[in-house]
Amino acid sequence: MRYLPKSQSERREMLDAIGAKSIEKLFETIPAKYRLNELLNLPGPLSEMEIIDYFKARAAENSRGFTSFLGAGVYQHVKSVVTDALVQRGEFLTSYTPYQAEISQGTLQAIFEFQTLMAQLTGQEVANASMYDGSTALTEAVLMAERLTRRHRVLVANTVHPEYRQVLATYAKHLGIQIEEFGFTASGQADLNSLRDASLSEAAAIVVQSPNFFGVLENLAPFAERAHATGALLVDCITEPVSLGIVKPPEEADIVALEAQSFGVPPSYGGPFVGVIAAREKFVRQMPGRLAGEALDAEGRRGFCLTLATREQHIRREKATSNICTNEALYALVVTIHLCLLGKEGLRELAGQNLSKARFAQEQLKKIPGVTLPFSGATFNEFVVEFPRPVTQVNQKLAAEKIIGPLALEKYYSGMANRGLVCITETMSRTEIERFTAALRKILAN
Amino acid sequence: MNQRTTDEMEAIGIKKARRHVSQNEGLIFDKSVRGKRGMELPPLDVPSVDPANALGAEFVRDGIEGFPEVSEIEVIRHFTRLSTWNYAIDLGMYPLGSCTMKYNPRVNEFVARLEGLATEHPLQPDEVSQGCLRIIHDLQKCLLEITGMDAASLEPVAGAQGELTGLLLIRAYLESKGNPRKKVLIPDSAHGTNPASVVIANYEVQNIKSNERGQIDIAHFREFVTEDVAALMITNPSTLGVYEENIAEIAEILHSRGALLYMDGANMNALAGVTRPGDFGVDVMHLNLHKTFSTPHGGGGPGAGPVTVKKILEPFLPVPVVTQTNGKFALDYNRPQSIGRVRAYCGNFGVLLRALAYTLAYGPGIRQTTEDAVLNANYIRKHLEDLYELPYNLPSMHEVVFSDARQRKHGVNTMDIAKRLIDYGFHPYTTAFPLIVPGALMIEPTESESREECDLFIEAMRSIATEAETNPEIVKTAPHATRVGRLDEVAAARRPILRWKPKQNQNAQKQVATHGEKAHIIPTA
Numbered sequence: 001m002r003y004l005p006k007s008q009s010e011r012r013e014m015l016d017a018i019g020a021k022s023i024e025k026l027f028e029t030i031p032a033k034y035r036l037n038e039l040l041n042l043p044g045p046l047s048e049m050e051i052i053d054y055f056k057a058r059a060a061e062n063s064r065g066f067t068s069f070l071g072a073g074v075y076q077h078v079k080s081v082v083t084d085a086l087v088q089r090g091e092f093l094t095s096y097t098p099y100q101a102e103i104s105q106g107t108l109q110a111i112f113e114f115q116t117l118m119a120q121l122t123g124q125e126v127a128n129a130s131m132y133d134g135s136t137a138l139t140e141a142v143l144m145a146e147r148l149t150r151r152h153r154v155l156v157a158n159t160v161h162p163e164y165r166q167v168l169a170t171y172a173k174h175l176g177i178q179i180e181e182f183g184f185t186a187s188g189q190a191d192l193n194s195l196r197d198a199s200l201s202e203a204a205a206i207v208v209q210s211p212n213f214f215g216v217l218e219n220l221a222p223f224a225e226r227a228h229a230t231g232a233l234l235v236d237c238i239t240e241p242v243s244l245g246i247v248k249p250p251e252e253a254d255i256v257a258l259e260a261q262s263f264g265v266p267p268s269y270g271g272p273f274v275g276v277i278a279a280r281e282k283f284v285r286q287m288p289g290r291l292a293g294e295a296l297d298a299e300g301r302r303g304f305c306l307t308l309a310t311r312e313q314h315i316r317r318e319k320a321t322s323n324i325c326t327n328e329a330l331y332a333l334v335v336t337i338h339l340c341l342l343g344k345e346g347l348r349e350l351a352g353q354n355l356s357k358a359r360f361a362q363e364q365l366k367k368i369p370g371v372t373l374p375f376s377g378a379t380f381n382e383f384v385v386e387f388p389r390p391v392t393q394v395n396q397k398l399a400a401e402k403i404i405g406p407l408a409l410e411k412y413y414s415g416m417a418n419r420g421l422v423c424i425t426e427t428m429s430r431t432e433i434e435r436f437t438a439a440l441r442k443i444l445a446n
Numbered sequence: 447m448n449q450r451t452t453d454e455m456e457a458i459g460i461k462k463a464r465r466h467v468s469q470n471e472g473l474i475f476d477k478s479v480r481g482k483r484g485m486e487l488p489p490l491d492v493p494s495v496d497p498a499n500a501l502g503a504e505f506v507r508d509g510i511e512g513f514p515e516v517s518e519i520e521v522i523r524h525f526t527r528l529s530t531w532n533y534a535i536d537l538g539m540y541p542l543g544s545c546t547m548k549y550n551p552r553v554n555e556f557v558a559r560l561e562g563l564a565t566e567h568p569l570q571p572d573e574v575s576q577g578c579l580r581i582i583h584d585l586q587k588c589l590l591e592i593t594g595m596d597a598a599s600l601e602p603v604a605g606a607q608g609e610l611t612g613l614l615l616i617r618a619y620l621e622s623k624g625n626p627r628k629k630v631l632i633p634d635s636a637h638g639t640n641p642a643s644v645v646i647a648n649y650e651v652q653n654i655k656s657n658e659r660g661q662i663d664i665a666h667f668r669e670f671v672t673e674d675v676a677a678l679m680i681t682n683p684s685t686l687g688v689y690e691e692n693i694a695e696i697a698e699i700l701h702s703r704g705a706l707l708y709m710d711g712a713n714m715n716a717l718a719g720v721t722r723p724g725d726f727g728v729d730v731m732h733l734n735l736h737k738t739f740s741t742p743h744g745g746g747g748p749g750a751g752p753v754t755v756k757k758i759l760e761p762f763l764p765v766p767v768v769t770q771t772n773g774k775f776a777l778d779y780n781r782p783q784s785i786g787r788v789r790a791y792c793g794n795f796g797v798l799l800r801a802l803a804y805t806l807a808y809g810p811g812i813r814q815t816t817e818d819a820v821l822n823a824n825y826i827r828k829h830l831e832d833l834y835e836l837p838y839n840l841p842s843m844h845e846v847v848f849s850d851a852r853q854r855k856h857g858v859n860t861m862d863i864a865k866r867l868i869d870y871g872f873h874p875y876t877t878a879f880p881l882i883v884p885g886a887l888m889i890e891p892t893e894s895e896s897r898e899e900c901d902l903f904i905e906a907m908r909s910i911a912t913e914a915e916t917n918p919e920i921v922k923t924a925p926h927a928t929r930v931g932r933l934d935e936v937a938a939a940r941r942p943i944l945r946w947k948p949k950q951n952q953n954a955q956k957q958v959a960t961h962g963e964k965a966h967i968i969p970t971a
């Protein structure tokens with residue numbers, strides 16, 4: 001077998017060296033009745049060419065040829081071939097967690113740079129590297145707020161990504177954390193006035209997302225004020241970090257949970273992605289996940305090492321801040337390289353293009369009879385549209401035009417059958433936007 | 447800078463590595479010069495919108511101070527230089543015990559990037575996701591066959607998340623029986639994630655001591671399994687690399703008292719194709735696809751931690767579940783008894799896909815990987831056991847655990863030996879774990895090492911054992927050939943510097959990299 005670097009005679013010689021008559025001898029501690037006498041019933045073995053054929057066949061069964069207007073936490077953005085060429089270097093791809101700092105300085109310095117970039121983007125003082133994704137980053141951010149405040153209630157806007165809230169609910173359920181969800185206003189923004197003082201005085205955190213699941217930007221300052229007045233923290237969740245190229249960073253938030261997939265990470269049917277927690281420096285000892293820090297060796301040379309490990313499970317076991325061990329380091333590297341390429345100007349231009357294209361699409365959609373944009377709040381590259389009939393019906397017709405239409409919001413919100421979430425990034429050409437609006441116009445006219 | 451020369455390294459007997467020049471490189475932020483960029487966008491094909499007009503001035507930020515401004519070639523050089531400071535499987539053996547650092551096949555990377563797979567959106571309709579769903583389904587079938595279980599969820603994205611998922615399944619099952627119970631038993635040899643996961647599932651951890659053979663003492667174990675015990679969480683083979691010989695009996699004791707058996711599958715590389723946890727009584731387990739199933743560790747992740755379960759736990763699996771009806775695949779969310787979601791979407795699909803590519807490459811031949819992994823570990827053990835102490839003299843499976851008891855007499859500990867291995871061109875083994883072995887050297891070669899590489903490792907370890915007696919200082923101060931020596935981690939944690947910040951009084955001049963020298967010398971293969 002091509003991955004195994006031994007000939008049969010080498011195996012024989014090695015067994016002789018050990019003093020074992022046969023390979024079976026090495027498995028004799030497994031009781032005979034549990035040892036398999038037959039080979040497993042598995043497909044294969046396949047050659048490299050056959051493996052490629054299998055996956056090409058699967059790729060052909062997916063959405064190739066379709067234009068998609070889906071976002072909702074997973075975005076199609078520009079990528080550079082440079083990023084992929086660099087992360088495929090074996091020294092990055094096939095290295096372990098950098099516990100042995102002396103031979104992991106490449107990974108460690110890149111992590112340090114990632115932490116810096118994430119802190120710069122979010123306007124926070126420190127950032128970790130990394131969490132599994134946005135949904136688990138948000139969950140861990142809430143658990144962190146609970147530890148910091150020693151309070152066990154969380155007020156979560158229902159404009160936070162529904163699947164993120166589902167993950168939070170799974171984790172919170174058995175930890176005695178009460179989750180109270182609150183609604184939104186006509187602008188599509190989380191409804192500050194619906195928060196009750198009685199709940200706030202017991203709350204570890206208010207949790208909002210900006211841009212929120214409807215694509216609407218939240219005004220964080222009043223939420224921060226309300227939270228801080230009662231000793232709660234403000235947790236802000238970000239699923240579309242490209243917005244941070246032009247949108248004011250969530251400096252008012254105490255903890256930020258971010259999904260960084262937008263920066264060079266392919267959608268890949270939902271993962272692997274990159275979660276991040278950024279926060280105020282004074283909270284760092286309650287932060288989960290790995291952190292790289294600057295350190296000196298005996299000769300005074302600067303290097304980097306994993307630090308504050310006493311927060312982590314391999315040291316603290318049941319007293320750790322989290323059970324996380326394996327994270328998304330390679331994709332944190334993707335994000336780092338991507339952001340270095342984009343740079344200060346590129347990021348701003350990218351964000352501007354998203355805003356302009358989404359605005360263009362909104363203007364086109366508004367012109368279609370029966371189509372409205374129900375929320376008045378400012379949006380970035382996603383927004384809610386309302387049709388005169390159920391979105392799922394419209395989407396079936398759009399599929400015939402090879403278009404994956406807006407995300408039907410009724411999947412997550414009852415009473416929203418006619419509303420859908422549209423995402424327009426810089427990768428969507430004017431022609432495709434116009435093809436979409438033309439198709440829609442035709443469908444709704446019938 | 448260390449003055450030792452290549453000739454001296456050869457004289458000592460360092461065969462695998464020799465010094466060469468490695469480039470210095472500062473932080474990307476220090477290279478940044480205003481006005482440069484490394485990526486250009488196609489021109490905007492719609493009217494440009496002014497952000498302040500569109501969003502309101504209160505929502506708009508200024509440019510990010512200190513954000514990098516560098517060209518493409520500078521990005522290429524920066525990260526290529528950094529990469530050369532890393533060790534990697536692609537360079538040589540990575541004998542980290544419990545980590546299963548095996549070869550990461552390149553074809554897996556190729557297929558993960560295919561148009562039509564890498565490009566797919568997780569919320570697109572099932573009708574246009576049949577390929578993705580079938581990949582998940584096919585891998586699920588393979589993992590069930592390998593583990594001997596009945597149902598699976600591939601949603602957990604890391605071993606630790608698989609553990610938590612498994613524990614939540616146990617809780618949900620026991621709750622459905624009327625009492626979730628209070629405690630989870632964990633042997634003292636367990637990975638740190640086990641107790642940390644137990645706490646999140648809101649169980650109490652009860653540690654159980656291993657006996658003098660490093661195994662669970664059946665007589666004692668019976669006493670532990672009270673009405674309060676929900677499950678035992680066990681790693682098999684244990685972190686000593688030893689098969690838990692009474693595992694089936696342990697399962698019986700648990701089951702007779704209404705408790706379940708969880709198996710941490712971190713060491714599945716010792717079992718795949720040879721024995722199946724489902725057959726010896728395990729009720730729920732997780733696999734680490736970034737260990738046993740070859741997906742690249744990438745400097746710390748990503749991974750995937752699928753759980754496989756017995757029939758009794760199936761109703762509680764996380765949503766969504768992939769179903770197949772009349773050849774059509776779908777995501778099923780209507781699972782009233784489900785524990786809920788543990789992650790958005792369908793987990794780390796890109797990792798699942800690579801694991802399937804790996805499994806297809808071997809097919810039933812996966813047994814050979816297990817045999818070779820166990821062969822390598824025993825070969826290394828055989829050639830080192832005269833020089834290094836074996837604290838538990840039991841048959842090794844895929845890894846062998848020594849202690850530094852003999853070297854300690856000369857003031858040399860496991861960390862010193864590990865750091866000295868770096869000079870010999872190897873990544874260290876796992877140090878100081880499992881906790882039940884003071885000064886542990888935990889060595890897992892995996893099946894990916896040739897006899898030649900194993901021999902080089904053995905030679906290095908033997909040479910270091912000699913050095914520990916004749917020249918302990920050189921071992922205690924190792925590594926000598928790296929860009930940096932041992933870092934002062936205590937000082938780093940006391941006053942953590944976790945990010946770059948713009949220099950005070952920054953002038954327009956470009957900062958010079960911190961390293962004074964043009965280049966530095968490190969060993970390489």
